[in-house]
Amino acid sequence: MLEFDFLQPQSLAELMVALDETGGSILAGGTDVIPRMRSNLFSASTLVDVSKIGELSFIEERAGEIVIGALTTHAELMNSEVLRSANPALVDAAASVGCNQTRQRGTLGGNLANASPAADTVPPLLVFDAQVRLVSSDSERTLPLIDFFVGPGKTRLGPAEVIHTVSFPRLTGAWGAAFQKIGKRSGMAIAVVSAAAAVVLDETGKVSDARLALGSVAPTVVRSPKAESILQGQQPTPKLIKAAAQASAGDISPISDVRSTAEYRRHAATVLAERAFQQAVDQAVSLVGA
Amino acid sequence: MKSIQISFVVNGKAVTLSSAPNRTLLEILRDDLGLTGAKDACGGEGECGACTVIMDGAAINACLVFIGQADGSSVETIEGLEDNGNLHPLQRTFVEAGAVQCGYCTPGVIMASKALLDENPNPSNVEIREGLSGNLCRCTGYVKIVEAVRMAAEEISHA
Numbered sequence: 001m002l003e004f005d006f007l008q009p010q011s012l013a014e015l016m017v018a019l020d021e022t023g024g025s026i027l028a029g030g031t032d033v034i035p036r037m038r039s040n041l042f043s044a045s046t047l048v049d050v051s052k053i054g055e056l057s058f059i060e061e062r063a064g065e066i067v068i069g070a071l072t073t074h075a076e077l078m079n080s081e082v083l084r085s086a087n088p089a090l091v092d093a094a095a096s097v098g099c100n101q102t103r104q105r106g107t108l109g110g111n112l113a114n115a116s117p118a119a120d121t122v123p124p125l126l127v128f129d130a131q132v133r134l135v136s137s138d139s140e141r142t143l144p145l146i147d148f149f150v151g152p153g154k155t156r157l158g159p160a161e162v163i164h165t166v167s168f169p170r171l172t173g174a175w176g177a178a179f180q181k182i183g184k185r186s187g188m189a190i191a192v193v194s195a196a197a198a199v200v201l202d203e204t205g206k207v208s209d210a211r212l213a214l215g216s217v218a219p220t221v222v223r224s225p226k227a228e229s230i231l232q233g234q235q236p237t238p239k240l241i242k243a244a245a246q247a248s249a250g251d252i253s254p255i256s257d258v259r260s261t262a263e264y265r266r267h268a269a270t271v272l273a274e275r276a277f278q279q280a281v282d283q284a285v286s287l288v289g290a
Numbered sequence: 291m292k293s294i295q296i297s298f299v300v301n302g303k304a305v306t307l308s309s310a311p312n313r314t315l316l317e318i319l320r321d322d323l324g325l326t327g328a329k330d331a332c333g334g335e336g337e338c339g340a341c342t343v344i345m346d347g348a349a350i351n352a353c354l355v356f357i358g359q360a361d362g363s364s365v366e367t368i369e370g371l372e373d374n375g376n377l378h379p380l381q382r383t384f385v386e387a388g389a390v391q392c393g394y395c396t397p398g399v400i401m402a403s404k405a406l407l408d409e410n411p412n413p414s415n416v417e418i419r420e421g422l423s424g425n426l427c428r429c430t431g432y433v434k435i436v437e438a439v440r441m442a443a444e445e446i447s448h449a
Contacts, residue, residue: 003291006311006358027356034314034354035335047311051359075348099424100402102336104348105355187423188337 002037008049012164015050016137019160022046026162028071029105031098032114056109056164059083064170070109070163075100077108077121086170088283089124089179089196089276096120096181099188109163112148115155115220116190122149122221123196123213124179128168136161149220174201174290176283180272181215184259191216192260193268197276199236201284207231210244212277216259217252217269224248227273236281245274296361300325301370315360316341316352319367327368327397328352331426339425342398343367349405351424368397371404379442379449380404387438391429399425403439411447415440 007024009015018024024046027033036042050056056071059080066086068077077083077094084091097103097111097120111121112132122145130145134157145166148155157163171177177198183189194215202208210231212224227248234240254265297306300323309318314334319325332338334353341352344366371378380400383389390396399422406413406421413421418439419432427435 003310003312005292006294006356008358008361027359030354030356030359031336031351034356038334047356049356049359052362098336099339100405100421101339101342101349101351101424102354104350187420 002040002043004044005046006049007046008052010052012053012055012135015048015053015162016135016160018048019162020137022048023159024048026050026113028107028110029073029102031102031106032110050162061086061170064172065167066170067165067167068108069165070107070112072108074098074103074106074108074111074121078103087124087128087168087177089127089177089198089280090121092179093120093124093181093194093196096179096183096189096191108166112145112163112166113155113157115149115151115153117152117218117220118191118194118216119221120179120181120191120194120215123194123215124177125166125168126213126221126223127177127196127198127211128171129211130166130168132166133164134158134161135164140164146220146223151219171198171200174203174284174287175199176280176285176287178276178279178283180276180279182268182272190259193217193254193265193272195269195272195276197273197280199231199277199280199284201236201281201288203289205235205285205288207234207236210236210277212244212248212273214248214252214269214273217254217265219253222251224251224273226250227277231277236277236285238278241277241281242274245270245277248273294358294361296357298360298362299364301365301367309357311356311358313357314353315343315345315355315357315365318357318360319343319352319365325367325369328401329394329397331394336424337426338395338398339402339422340395340398342401342425344401344405347405347408349402366401366404368400371400378404379445380407380438383438383441383445384435387434387441389430389434389438395425395427395429399427399435403442406439407443407446412443413439
């Protein structure tokens with residue numbers, strides 16, 4: 001195992017000081033960092049362990065806005081009643097991460113900072129137009145989560161800057177949201193393809209807002225404007241949902257790797273897009289006029 | 291690399307030690323404390339669950355926790371389950387159901403099962419399989435493991 005000094009700030013203020021003084025790298029749940037260090041894929045002269053900073057672990061609703069602290073674990077996401085009512089796609093995505101042992105340790109902030117195109121929590125956040133708040137000792141900024149990711153493993157996070165919170169507005173009226181994922185098996189699987197959809201219907205049952213995000217099919221998780229625009233303003237019939245899902249193929253650029261082939265991913269993405277849209281529409285339809 | 295001081299509780303006993311920070315909870319349990327129940331099977335990737343212990347009530351992979359992160363925590367290992375020579379119901383039902391073959395994965399499987407039953411005392415077979423999806427067993431085919439957890443759940447709920 002590589003050598004490093006170890007710091008353990010107990011608060012956000014102490015974390016800022018530790019990062020400024022050492023230029024250290026952040027260790028949260030460790031489920032990605034520790035295997036990468038063991039394989040010599042990542043090294044740091046100082047590791048700053050944030051796992052004891054309780055003030056960054058919370059899920060709250062503030063005036064219609066859901067706010068999630070960066071150190072909230074996947075287990076906490078999947079067991080949150082607030083999220084079950086506000087973003088069931090995110091609950092299902094968190095439940096699909098790894099296994100119980102890794103969900104107990106792995107954090108939302110870590111999943112985002114890791115910037116995998118297969119990150120399970122990202123598609124359900126993108127279809128809620130989530131924002132991410134980044135802080136350092138002398139600045140803070142909020143940017144759309146979709147702009148936070150630059151490429152595989154690459155984000156806009158600056159040196160000595162940390163992910164503070166992720167937030168998104170609650171949808172209202174007749175809405176639905178769903179997450180779909182295909183892996184090599186149902187447990188402990190990294191996504192071969194993932195999809196999240198959110199749909200809002202007006203009082204006549206027409207689509208007033210359609211959103212689709214696809215994972216593992218491009219350098220970052222992507223939204224699909226082509227699919228979304230086909231449903232916009234229309235009655236969401238199964239035939240139109242299928243057409244929208246098919247159109248999503250124009251917004252992705254899958255590759256072949258250890259987990260799957262580009263060809264399979266291109267096909268599976270349209271299948272999962274259709275299932276996610278249909279599940280979201282079914283949920284929204286049940287709320288029209290309610 | 292500066293050493294760090296750690297204080298935590300292992301199977302109810304307070305432990306204080308000094309360690310290099312690049313050692314894992316699993317290494318400390320096995321090499322310093324002589325608790326060799328938790329195993330390393332996948333080489334520290336969090337894939338196999340053989341090192342599963344319970345830390346502050348949650349099943350975790352001890353190979354994915356640097357020892358400094360365990361400071362202030364309470365850890366339960368397979369060695370802490372028996373009570374004055376009496377096996378925990380899970381230990382007994384694993385033997386009775388034939389859920390132990392080579393035994394290498396067993397301590398991790400039992401600790402993952404204990405965390406499951408602590409949270410959900412009456413799990414369905416699907417919930418048991420989901421709760422143990424992070425634990426690999428290359429001998430049993432899992433059927434007898436699920437049966438053993440089921441038996442222990444019934445025994446505990448009728449106790």
